[in-house]
Amino acid sequence: MQLEWIDWAIIAVYFLVSLLIGVAFTGRAGKNLSEYFVSGRSVPWWLAGTSMVATTFAADTPLAVAGLVIKNGVAANWLWWSFAMGGMLTVFFFARLWRRSGVLTDIEFTELRYGGKPAALLRGFRSLYLGIAINSIIMGWVTLAMVKILGLTLGVDKWQAVVLCFVVTALYTTLSGLWGILVTDAFQFVLAMVGCIALAVFGLEAVGGIDGLKLTLAGRFGDADPILALIPAVDSPWMPVATFLILLSVGWWASWYPGAEPGGGGYVAQRVFSARSERDSLLATLWFTVAHYALRPWPWIVVALVAMALYPGLTEPKADPETGYIKVMIDVLPTGWRGLMLAAFAAAYMSTISTHLNWGTSYLINDFYKRFLRPEASDSHYVQVSRLATVLVMVLAGIATLNIDSISGAWQLLLALGAGTGPVYLLRWYWWRINAWSEIAAQLCALASYVALTYFLPVQMRLDTNDPNDLALSLVISVAITTLFWLAVTLLTQPETPAVLERFYRRVRPEGPGWRVVRERLGAAPGASLWPLAFNWLCGVVLVYGALFGVGKLIFKEWLAGGLYLAVGLAAGALLVVTFQGFSPDPEPLPEPLAGEE
Numbered sequence: 001m002q003l004e005w006i007d008w009a010i011i012a013v014y015f016l017v018s019l020l021i022g023v024a025f026t027g028r029a030g031k032n033l034s035e036y037f038v039s040g041r042s043v044p045w046w047l048a049g050t051s052m053v054a055t056t057f058a059a060d061t062p063l064a065v066a067g068l069v070i071k072n073g074v075a076a077n078w079l080w081w082s083f084a085m086g087g088m089l090t091v092f093f094f095a096r097l098w099r100r101s102g103v104l105t106d107i108e109f110t111e112l113r114y115g116g117k118p119a120a121l122l123r124g125f126r127s128l129y130l131g132i133a134i135n136s137i138i139m140g141w142v143t144l145a146m147v148k149i150l151g152l153t154l155g156v157d158k159w160q161a162v163v164l165c166f167v168v169t170a171l172y173t174t175l176s177g178l179w180g181i182l183v184t185d186a187f188q189f190v191l192a193m194v195g196c197i198a199l200a201v202f203g204l205e206a207v208g209g210i211d212g213l214k215l216t217l218a219g220r221f222g223d224a225d226p227i228l229a230l231i232p233a234v235d236s237p238w239m240p241v242a243t244f245l246i247l248l249s250v251g252w253w254a255s256w257y258p259g260a261e262p263g264g265g266g267y268v269a270q271r272v273f274s275a276r277s278e279r280d281s282l283l284a285t286l287w288f289t290v291a292h293y294a295l296r297p298w299p300w301i302v303v304a305l306v307a308m309a310l311y312p313g314l315t316e317p318k319a320d321p322e323t324g325y326i327k328v329m330i331d332v333l334p335t336g337w338r339g340l341m342l343a344a345f346a347a348a349y350m351s352t353i354s355t356h357l358n359w360g361t362s363y364l365i366n367d368f369y370k371r372f373l374r375p376e377a378s379d380s381h382y383v384q385v386s387r388l389a390t391v392l393v394m395v396l397a398g399i400a401t402l403n404i405d406s407i408s409g410a411w412q413l414l415l416a417l418g419a420g421t422g423p424v425y426l427l428r429w430y431w432w433r434i435n436a437w438s439e440i441a442a443q444l445c446a447l448a449s450y451v452a453l454t455y456f457l458p459v460q461m462r463l464d465t466n467d468p469n470d471l472a473l474s475l476v477i478s479v480a481i482t483t484l485f486w487l488a489v490t491l492l493t494q495p496e497t498p499a500v501l502e503r504f505y506r507r508v509r510p511e512g513p514g515w516r517v518v519r520e521r522l523g524a525a526p527g528a529s530l531w532p533l534a535f536n537w538l539c540g541v542v543l544v545y546g547a548l549f550g551v552g553k554l555i556f557k558e559w560l561a562g563g564l565y566l567a568v569g570l571a572a573g574a575l576l577v578v579t580f581q582g583f584s585p586d587p588e589p590l591p592e593p594l595a596g597e598e
Helices: 005-024 033-041 045-056 060-072 074-081 083-101 116-154 158-206 209-221 241-254 266-274 278-295 297-310 321-332 337-373 379-401 407-417 422-427 436-456 468-492 498-508 513-522 531-555 559-579
Strands: none
Touching (some): 005 158, 005 337, 033 158, 033 266, 045 158, 045 266, 045 278, 045 337, 060 074, 060 116, 060 297, 060 321, 060 337, 074 083, 074 241, 074 297, 083 241, 083 266, 083 278, 083 498, 083 531, 116 158, 116 321, 116 337, 116 379, 158 209, 158 266, 158 297, 158 321, 158 379, 209 297, 241 422, 241 468, 266 337, 278 531, 337 379, 407 436, 422 436, 422 468, 436 468, 498 513, 531 559
């Protein structure tokens, strides 16, 4: 890509603004761990929600979406579109509960919900497993995307690209903590969206608009409709309908996936903890879910379709379809827009990596170092160690980047690794009988199931998670095995002690019949019905999918279908506003525990 002085100037201004924002919040972040990791719990909903959207809009996302579309058509996006239903569960059933818990990380929640050595074991294991292993994989594939972009556009080799990607991001993240990340996220999200929309517009001009795109795809593949279909036909050669049905019915609630955890968690929970009230936590997750699924995907999908039209070799078996997005960038963008687009990708990359550096470090410091190694140190000591740990996490992510080849393949790997753990993360809030051994059993069985299905079956029976059919089949098998295993372990082990359960109930106040035993023991009033929340959830899901499908149909010039989808989505949104009961008054306070009870 040939860059002129105006392109370099745009890139330089972007990096300067990002660095200045980070420096501006350095003093505030250095006060204590609460300021460094959850911004003192004083963030407004729009900033927390926008930060969630920016974090999930990484440099890898457009490339991975391009890879999915080029290999399996637009409907391949159900690999992640299905998670919108789980996201809406978090909005209405879990966001306020997370905020009430008052913990610093979602792993600290482990020792609020459970007690004794099993809870400590689970907290210690998950802090290292998620903070180092899983976090390194996530940052590795995000960085791999940026490496591909820099390699194809500027000719930078892999080592140079890795170092270049991390230096500036790690600098402002280390200095500013979550406050700097949140504010830069808002700036970076706007820039990234402007760049992606502009690329989609220029890409369509290069192929003769939507009509030219459809004609080119039809001429090349025989029929454009199966490629553009939002819901695959039964005989679709692009997206197997069995895979679609499994993702729609199982994947969104049964599998753990970063940013779409059943019941919330990870950096979504971190933003909820940072919100200034329960109301802000709920509105933040609602804004995130709508923007993430309904507003962002179409510029990426359009560019992927343009790449299919311009570069027929991308559909060959040995081709790398993820590079199609970058090829469009190189070939269609004019001077000035090239610099803006590279700055947009840098923004998408940095918003995600900064969050993962801070989030992963919060696990290592709050849930391992402070909990098990230095429980009585000063706040200034913890902040200093957090900054050093951020650098360590960055180095480990760089090593992971050098050992990952496929972005969408890494997506699917994590989806398979977490298959079957989702029900535990959902039910632990609404069923008192779940204990620490339930989570331990679910995680171990999910991992064992993945390893067995992928490596230890006879060669002809092994499942390849890079193949949509195999991924769907592995999800069904792993979910069934893991669910049966953790349920058996739950019923065969002792429940948490009354003191632990009552402590959790007093702080969080979960609703529903699953806590009736504890409520009666405490003499608390019956919890609110969950049915209004279920109705809110349904309205939210229809709102997201109505907007998603409506915008897509309008882009493809299917005016009637697009208008109907949008009308249904807007009607569901209006019904949600009218019937919403999420801001009802807090329940009556419970009697204080007796001396020594906890």
